[in-house]
Amino acid sequence: MIDYLIVGQGIAGSFLAWNLVQQNKTVMVMDYQHDQSSSMISAGIINPITGKRFALTPEFDKFYDYARQTYKELEAVFGDQFFEEKPILRCFKTQDEKDHWQRKEDEGFVDPYYQEVYPPNKFENEMDDALGSVLLTRSGFCHSQKLLISFRNFLSEKNRLRNERVSYDNFEITEAGVKYQGETYGDVIFCEGYQAQFNPFFDWLPFNSVKGEIMRLEMDGYLNSHILNKGKWAVPLGNNQWAAGSTYIWDHLDCQSTEQGKKEILDGLKFIRTEKKVLNHQAAVRPVMQDQRPVLGRHPKLSRIHIFNGLGSKGFLMAPYYARRMEKFLVEGVPIEDDVNIDRFNGI
Numbered sequence: 001m002i003d004y005l006i007v008g009q010g011i012a013g014s015f016l017a018w019n020l021v022q023q024n025k026t027v028m029v030m031d032y033q034h035d036q037s038s039s040m041i042s043a044g045i046i047n048p049i050t051g052k053r054f055a056l057t058p059e060f061d062k063f064y065d066y067a068r069q070t071y072k073e074l075e076a077v078f079g080d081q082f083f084e085e086k087p088i089l090r091c092f093k094t095q096d097e098k099d100h101w102q103r104k105e106d107e108g109f110v111d112p113y114y115q116e117v118y119p120p121n122k123f124e125n126e127m128d129d130a131l132g133s134v135l136l137t138r139s140g141f142c143h144s145q146k147l148l149i150s151f152r153n154f155l156s157e158k159n160r161l162r163n164e165r166v167s168y169d170n171f172e173i174t175e176a177g178v179k180y181q182g183e184t185y186g187d188v189i190f191c192e193g194y195q196a197q198f199n200p201f202f203d204w205l206p207f208n209s210v211k212g213e214i215m216r217l218e219m220d221g222y223l224n225s226h227i228l229n230k231g232k233w234a235v236p237l238g239n240n241q242w243a244a245g246s247t248y249i250w251d252h253l254d255c256q257s258t259e260q261g262k263k264e265i266l267d268g269l270k271f272i273r274t275e276k277k278v279l280n281h282q283a284a285v286r287p288v289m290q291d292q293r294p295v296l297g298r299h300p301k302l303s304r305i306h307i308f309n310g311l312g313s314k315g316f317l318m319a320p321y322y323a324r325r326m327e328k329f330l331v332e333g334v335p336i337e338d339d340v341n342i343d344r345f346n347g348i
Contacts (some may be wrong), residue, residue: 001177002026004294004330005185007166010039011144011315012308013191014151015323018074023331028185029155032165038193038284041214043235043243043318044142046228047088048113052097054104056113061316070320071142074150081210082147085140087115089123089223091230091271092131101134106169113138126223127230128271140245141227141235168200168273178304185331189306194253194285202250203344206290207310211253213261214245219272222309232268241279244269257283289313296326297342306330307342 004020006013009031017027046067048060057063071083092098100240104110105117115135123129171188172179180190194209196202217234224236235243247261262281269276288296289310299305308326311318328334338344 001184001186001188002028004028005030005178005180005188006191007031007188008037008191008193009148009152009155010037010191010193010196011042011148011319012039012193012311012323013189014039014148014306015319016189016191016326017155018151019323019327020330021158021160023327025331027160028183029161030164030166031161032163038212038250038286039315040145040146040148041282042054042145042313043214043233043245044144045139045233045235045313046083046317047136047139047143047227049104049110049136052093053100054097054110056109057314057317060138060317061112063314063321065287066321066324067317067319074147078150078152078154081143081145082150083140083142086225086227086236087227088136088139088233089133089228090136090159091129091133091228093231095131098131099255123223123246125273127228127273129230135226139227144316173302173345174282175303185304187304189308189326189330191308193287196287196307201302201305202307202309205295205307205342208288208290209253209285210288210312211249211255211283211285212246212313213249213257213265213281213283214243215262215265215278215282217242217244217269218277218279220274222274230268230271232265232298234269253285255282255284257281261272283291286312291344294318294322294340295342295345296322296336296340297329300346302342308322 003025004027006017006027006029007018009029017029049056075082114137115137118133120130120132160328177184177186190196191197197207219242220239228234247264287309294310296308325336329336
């Protein structure tokens with residue numbers, strides 16, 4: 001019997017599989033159309049302060065410190081760089097936005113997360129910063145494809161990855177384990193991203209998934225030591241290439257890029273004063289719960305069926321920590337925190 005079947009090799013499934021293997025557990029990962037997952041096309045931005053009102057991510061330091069250490073450990077194992085610490089140069093888009101920042105600054109909550117507030121037109125040769133800007137720290141981005149391909153190769157070399165679509169109807173669940181296609185597994189963990197809302201085991205959960213489009217651009221490399229943000233963002237990847245995005249679409253949840261999305265992103269990047277050449281344009285759906293929190297834990301009625309999902313746009317920040325929490329729950333029975341536990345939805 002194999003200890004765990006993990007369905008999905010995005011950021012959640014990959015980290016969970018890695019953690020379980022480190023605990024000498026046997027795993028099988030099943031994944032289908034992995035290249036279209038939101039994890040694969042994500043820019044992997046880690047940002048402590050987000051939104052028009054400069055909201056600080058709850059418990060950010062806990063997630064950030066754990067993620068940074070985990071990425072360093074993985075870089076040592078795989079011999080590649082996955083996480084780059086880079087400041088975010090955020091230009092104030094409106095006076096209201098600037099006023100919100102000033103209030104946050106006065107309250108002192110953002111002190112550990114920014115280095116400097118720049119006056120208007122500090123970078124006027126490079127961008128439209130007529131209202132000024134702020135340099136955010138404890139930030140950066142993950143090379144998402146490089147990381148997930150490294151995990152994929154690791155699993156493939158151990159014959160622990162199968163590229164196929166899972167048929168929910170073919171699961172035979174017993175007290176002793178779960179049978180699927182002639183193999184028996186101790187437990188099944190669904191890490192399918194937004195596809196979980198079509199999974200009959202979990203289609204009752206309150207998903208509020210959102211489609212996003214992202215592009216790869218070629219731009220002149222000035223200010224390439226910063227992630228740039230003014231409503232839309234651009235992440236420097238090296239060699240004058242940038243990841244740029246993103247859009248938020250709550251209907252038409254597919255993985256098809258659109259001309260409308262392309263125009264929205266390019267219009268939003270006009271604050272950067274340089275020519276932009278589109279090299280690639282993709283779309284995917286971010287898995288998001290209605291309360292904006294991940295969902296981890298055991299099915300309320302089926303003790304062998306579990307879920308690890310809902311990381312949304314903060315996947316590369318939160319996945320290392322929550323994958324470890326999910327592993328501790330599965331292997332040692334350590335309870336999962338109430339605010340991310342699936343039990344919070346049991347009354348639905």
